[in-house]
Amino acid sequence: MKVGIGEIAAHAGVSEATVSRVINRRQGVAKGTRDAVERAMAELGYERPVQGQLIAVFTEHVSNPFFTDVAERIETDLAPHGLKTVLCPVFSGGVQERDYISSVIDKGIAAVVFLSASNTLDDADTEVYEILRTRRIPYVGVNGAFADGVPAPVFSTDDRQAAELAVDHLYKLGHRSIGMVSGPAGNRPADLRVRGFLDATVRRGLTDADRPVVRQSYTVEGGQAAATSLLAAGATAIVAASDFMALGVIRGVRRQGRSVPDDVSVVGYDGTMITEFTDPPLTTVRQPTERLAHGVSRAVLDLVGGRETPAGELLFDPELVVRNTTGPAPSS
Incomplete structure (x- = not known):
C-alpha cells in the first residue's frame, strides 16, 4: 500500500505542509522536526519521488575532457x-560551492557530486557539507577523499598505483633520471601521485638527485614551466600528473631544442581520447572513467532512495597506455 503525506504527518505529529518541505528538502524546517519526519518516512517505508530532481556536479576542470x-x-x-x-563550475576551496548550493537547494536538488572539487583539498571549508547534511541531501566524492569526519562514499583512481605504472615503464626503458611534475601541495590527488612516484623510485634504487619533483598548476603552462627545471636537473624522462601537464612538458622540451621521445620521454595521466591524436601520441596512465562514473551513479541512486551505502574511499586501478612519447633512455 502506498504511503501518503497525510500518514507521515500523523505519524510524526506535524502538518502536511511540513512533511512536503522535508520531502523536497526545502528550508524553513527545524532540525528536530526534520529528523522526526525523516524517521516517520523510514518507519512507514516511504520513498521520495525523484522524477525531475537535480543532481549537482561540482568541478573546477570543465575544460579537461576527463572531467x-x-x-x-x-x-x-x-x-x-x-x-x-x-x-556547476567552481574554484576548489572557494565560496562558489556554497553559493551554488544556496541557489539550487530549493529547486529540487536530490544529491551532489564533488568531482575533484573541494574534496581534493586538505584545508577545504566544510560549511557546504554541513548545509547538505542539515537538509539531508546526500553527496558523493570523485578522486578525493573528504576531510576527516565527513562521512560519504568516494570513488577514486589509485594515484599511487598510477605513479608506480609510469615509473616502472620508464625504468624498464633504461631511464635512471626520472622527474615528476604534479599539482599544488595540499591537493590530495597531487600529493598521492608524488608519494607514489617517490616510493616507486626508491624501490628501484634511485637517489634524490635522480628523481626531482616540481609542483605546478594542472595546466599546459604549468607543465611547460616544470620542464625547464626538470631538464636542468638532468631528467631524461618526466612523469606528469595530468595529460594537460604532459602536453606542456612536451612543448617545454621542444623549446629547449630537444625531442620527444629521442631525448626525453614523457608520460601523462588521465588517458582521454584526445591523447591518441597528439603529436606524438601520448603515453599515459588511463583512469577508468566508465567504472568511476558507474560507481558514482549507483551510489547516488542508493543514497537518493534512502538505502544504506558504505562511506569511505573505494580505489580503482588505472591502466598504462603506451604510445609514442616514451622510448629508450639516451645512450649518453
Whole structure:
C-alpha cells in the first residue's frame, strides 16, 4: 500500500505542509522536526519521488575532457531514473560551492557530486557539507577523499598505483633520471601521485638527485614551466600528473631544442581520447572513467532512495597506455 503525506504527518505529529518541505528538502524546517519526519518516512517505508530532481556536479576542470566525460557518463546513467544532472563550475576551496548550493537547494536538488572539487583539498571549508547534511541531501566524492569526519562514499583512481605504472615503464626503458611534475601541495590527488612516484623510485634504487619533483598548476603552462627545471636537473624522462601537464612538458622540451621521445620521454595521466591524436601520441596512465562514473551513479541512486551505502574511499586501478612519447633512455 502506498504511503501518503497525510500518514507521515500523523505519524510524526506535524502538518502536511511540513512533511512536503522535508520531502523536497526545502528550508524553513527545524532540525528536530526534520529528523522526526525523516524517521516517520523510514518507519512507514516511504520513498521520495525523484522524477525531475537535480543532481549537482561540482568541478573546477570543465575544460579537461576527463572531467566532462565523467559528468556525461553520470548523466547517462541517472537520466533513465528521472534524475537530471547540472554541471556547476567552481574554484576548489572557494565560496562558489556554497553559493551554488544556496541557489539550487530549493529547486529540487536530490544529491551532489564533488568531482575533484573541494574534496581534493586538505584545508577545504566544510560549511557546504554541513548545509547538505542539515537538509539531508546526500553527496558523493570523485578522486578525493573528504576531510576527516565527513562521512560519504568516494570513488577514486589509485594515484599511487598510477605513479608506480609510469615509473616502472620508464625504468624498464633504461631511464635512471626520472622527474615528476604534479599539482599544488595540499591537493590530495597531487600529493598521492608524488608519494607514489617517490616510493616507486626508491624501490628501484634511485637517489634524490635522480628523481626531482616540481609542483605546478594542472595546466599546459604549468607543465611547460616544470620542464625547464626538470631538464636542468638532468631528467631524461618526466612523469606528469595530468595529460594537460604532459602536453606542456612536451612543448617545454621542444623549446629547449630537444625531442620527444629521442631525448626525453614523457608520460601523462588521465588517458582521454584526445591523447591518441597528439603529436606524438601520448603515453599515459588511463583512469577508468566508465567504472568511476558507474560507481558514482549507483551510489547516488542508493543514497537518493534512502538505502544504506558504505562511506569511505573505494580505489580503482588505472591502466598504462603506451604510445609514442616514451622510448629508450639516451645512450649518453
